[in-house]
Amino acid sequence: MLSHSGQQFDYAPLLKPIDVRSDLEREIARGPTRRLQAKEHVFIAGDPRSSLYRLDSGAVCLYQILLSGRRRVTGFAFAGDIFGMGALSQHALSAQTLRRTRLHSIPTTTLSRLAFNDPHFGMTLYEAACRELAGTQQTLLTIKRPALERLAIFLLFSMQRNRRNGEDPETIVLPMTRADIGDFLGLTIETVSRMFTKLQAEHIIEIKRRGPIHVLDIDKLRTLGAPEQTAGN
Amino acid sequence: MLSHSGQQFDYAPLLKPIDVRSDLEREIARGPTRRLQAKEHVFIAGDPRSSLYRLDSGAVCLYQILLSGRRRVTGFAFAGDIFGMGALSQHALSAQTLRRTRLHSIPTTTLSRLAFNDPHFGMTLYEAACRELAGTQQTLLTIKRPALERLAIFLLFSMQRNRRNGEDPETIVLPMTRADIGDFLGLTIETVSRMFTKLQAEHIIEIKRRGPIHVLDIDKLRTLGAPEQTAGN
DNA sequence: CGGACGCTTGATTGTCCTCAAGATCGGTGG
DNA sequence: CCACCGATCTTGAGGACAATCAAGCGTCCG
Numbered sequence: 001m002l003s004h005s006g007q008q009f010d011y012a013p014l015l016k017p018i019d020v021r022s023d024l025e026r027e028i029a030r031g032p033t034r035r036l037q038a039k040e041h042v043f044i045a046g047d048p049r050s051s052l053y054r055l056d057s058g059a060v061c062l063y064q065i066l067l068s069g070r071r072r073v074t075g076f077a078f079a080g081d082i083f084g085m086g087a088l089s090q091h092a093l094s095a096q097t098l099r100r101t102r103l104h105s106i107p108t109t110t111l112s113r114l115a116f117n118d119p120h121f122g123m124t125l126y127e128a129a130c131r132e133l134a135g136t137q138q139t140l141l142t143i144k145r146p147a148l149e150r151l152a153i154f155l156l157f158s159m160q161r162n163r164r165n166g167e168d169p170e171t172i173v174l175p176m177t178r179a180d181i182g183d184f185l186g187l188t189i190e191t192v193s194r195m196f197t198k199l200q201a202e203h204i205i206e207i208k209r210r211g212p213i214h215v216l217d218i219d220k221l222r223t224l225g226a227p228e229q230t231a232g233n
Numbered sequence: 234m235l236s237h238s239g240q241q242f243d244y245a246p247l248l249k250p251i252d253v254r255s256d257l258e259r260e261i262a263r264g265p266t267r268r269l270q271a272k273e274h275v276f277i278a279g280d281p282r283s284s285l286y287r288l289d290s291g292a293v294c295l296y297q298i299l300l301s302g303r304r305r306v307t308g309f310a311f312a313g314d315i316f317g318m319g320a321l322s323q324h325a326l327s328a329q330t331l332r333r334t335r336l337h338s339i340p341t342t343t344l345s346r347l348a349f350n351d352p353h354f355g356m357t358l359y360e361a362a363c364r365e366l367a368g369t370q371q372t373l374l375t376i377k378r379p380a381l382e383r384l385a386i387f388l389l390f391s392m393q394r395n396r397r398n399g400e401d402p403e404t405i406v407l408p409m410t411r412a413d414i415g416d417f418l419g420l421t422i423e424t425v426s427r428m429f430t431k432l433q434a435e436h437i438i439e440i441k442r443r444g445p446i447h448v449l450d451i452d453k454l455r456t457l458g459a460p461e462q463t464a465g466n
Numbered sequence: 467c468g469g470a471c472g473c474t475t476g477a478t479t480g481t482c483c484t485c486a487a488g489a490t491c492g493g494t495g496g
Numbered sequence: 497c498c499a500c501c502g503a504t505c506t507t508g509a510g511g512a513c514a515a516t517c518a519a520g521c522g523t524c525c526g
Contacts, residue, residue: 064463065463066374066462066463068461070461133365133369136366136370137369139373140372140373141305143373143376143377144419146481177503178504178506179504186376186377187482187483189504189505190482190483190484191481191482192505193506193507194482194506196506209491210491210504226300228300228303229300230297230299379514410472411472411473411474412472420515421514421516422472422473423473423514423515424513424514426473426474426475429474430474430475442522442523443522
């Protein structure tokens with residue numbers, strides 16, 4: 001195949017009413033805790049993959065340095081997120097904290113043992129990969145859209161995360177810099193800045209002196225960031 | 234997580250020296266055969282996912298129609314490729330033949346049964362998802378590059394496919410139209426055409442009256458399409 | 467022959483990048 | 497306390513690349 005069909009097998013009919021995720025959660029909670037200051041690396045691309053990580057608090061930027069010298073930010077991890085997964089024995093990405101961060105780690109050897117003994121646990125891995133894939137596909141859909149819409153989508157995601165974590169969705173605190181956002185959205189920092197300015201000019205958001213972003217007009221933001229997907233043909 | 238860490242668990246240490254893929258191959262070979270003319274649909278987005286497909290000969294275009302009316306080609310399937318995978322009970326993509334095509338199908342119910350009985354088969358599914366993910370990640374890396382390089386990458390992939398199928402790598406027969414290529418690479422047909430012209434002007438390829446593409450200068454093509462990835466930080 | 471289709475080519479426009487110059491903030495040291 | 501500095505962000509001017517709009521060409525096929 002020249003590329004990819006963009007989907008996976010249907011595992012749904014196999015899903016047992018057991019909560020397999022909790023196994024993973026339990027093991028992770030059992031693992032050691034690490035505390036990091038801002039701008040510290042959890043791991044660097046090329047490091048041997050020794051552990052899987054779950055963020056307790058703080059924020060982490062996952063990125064890749066390209067041969068052209070440019071940086072591609074593949075994602076951000078926040079409280080509750082799991083990162084460090086991968087099929088290779090070395091990390092393909094680097095993970096750097098954006099602020100003071102606390103995280104749990106679980107050795108890959110433990111993971112292997114669990115997956116070996118429990119087929120359901122293997123399914124958890126499969127599901128994790130599926131979720132990753134869905135996210136990547138989504139990113140692919142957004143990458144061709146105009147800069148303003150891409151930023152709108154970014155803000156909508158941030159609101160969703162706030163909602164998930166029980167925080168105010170309309171007050172977005174961004175721990176990352178404009179450069180991080182730009183490298184994530186495939187834009188320059190100047191364009192990101194300009195788009196923020198434009199969103200303010202249109203009274204969709206309000207930014208007070210480097211502080212949090214207040215969302216004033218959710219509907220307009222949603223219109224800008226409306227998904228491109230279709231279910232049927 | 235705002236997006237995705239771009240990787241999966243490390244399953245490598247679990248891999249048994251058994252060729253699990255052959256199980257899948259055997260089952261697929263056992264399934265019914267379908268013959269389709271050009272421009273026929275194997276399935277359409279929204280159709281219930283009843284089977285998995287493996288192409289014997291011909292070519293298939295996998296695509297999605299977006300709400301904006303635009304079309305996104307997510308990939309092409311050629312002889313030997315498997316497509317129709319997915320986590321949902323309905324197809325998210327449409328699959329249309331580009332020429333006369335012969336394919337095998339295997340019911341998802343059979344897949345489920347196999348996965349249920351054999352944990353190794355589940356791993357095969359996991360690996361398939363990983364491959365999909367890697368391909369999607371790769372696409373993401375190419376999407377920000379200039380049009381000429383994107384087309385070069387496309388041709389390099391085509392050469393690789395020829396090599397895999399035991400055909401002449403330097404003679405590329407493209408069953409798809411410029412529009413298909415454009416929707417795949419995120420370019421317009423005009424730009425694709427212009428880039429083809431440019432590659433000819435620079436004596437990198439040669440196209441004789443709608444016929445196959447002859448690659449004249451592989452090195453230059455490789456330079457244009459050189460990967461952006463880095464292993465280390 | 468004529469029409470449909472796919473492809474190519476040209477002219478123009480628009481979006482975003484690049485380059486450049488300030489503005490704002492936080493921290494540091496005199 | 498204040499001057500200075502670096503980092504981050506904002507804003508502006510110019511330019512590059514690909515999209516859009518438009519026309520024309522070759523081929524296939526009725």
